[in-house]
Amino acid sequence: EAQVTQNPRYLITVTGKKLTVTCSQNMNHEYMSWYRQDPGLGLRQIYYSMNVEVTDKGDVPEGYKVSRKEKRNFPLILESPSPNQTSLYFCASFRLRGNTEAFFGQGTRLTVV
């Protein structure tokens, strides 16, 4: 089954404790992206990647890191989480060539206390 898998689904952590949210897709998509969703602000892009070893900043990259060492995986790293990073996070992927459907992960609800 074609899917994007995010883990964990829920995470409560303390300020400053490094964490990683994983994202994996099984469709051989070139493009992967991370978004955060906040009430009243909608979905905002954090980082995206157009292929292995190619990543770029989105609209709200501060406080986040990503890596794309393999085509299927695109982890989101918070080196020193702060309460303003409490949010609902989504990973998405799609094929770059041609107009194709976008696939989203199930979401990760992160609370930083």
Added chain:
Amino acid sequence: KNEVEQSPQNLTAQEGEFITINCSYSVGISALHWLQQHPGGGIVSLFMLSSGKKKHGRLIATINIQEKHSSLHITASHPRDSAVYICAVRGNYGGSQGNLIFGKGTKLSVKP
């Protein structure tokens, strides 16, 4: 001004009503996506459009490229259609080609 505008922001309907959600955009696009998000849930792709019209069950999506406008219609609405519907466009310009730009969403509530 947002590049993708949706209307209405909130919509309450009675079961069985015909529903229309609108999306206007101001950038050049290669495709437009309609997404659905149930409360506490993930995001599911309903349609991807680059021209014309698509139908899936009770859902119909149309796009007018010249007018930069798309509509999502739900016929014979049902309480299980209650969700947030999000319009997203895929840019076709420069280095951000492929990036999705999202509307703020339309929260639909269908009452029995």
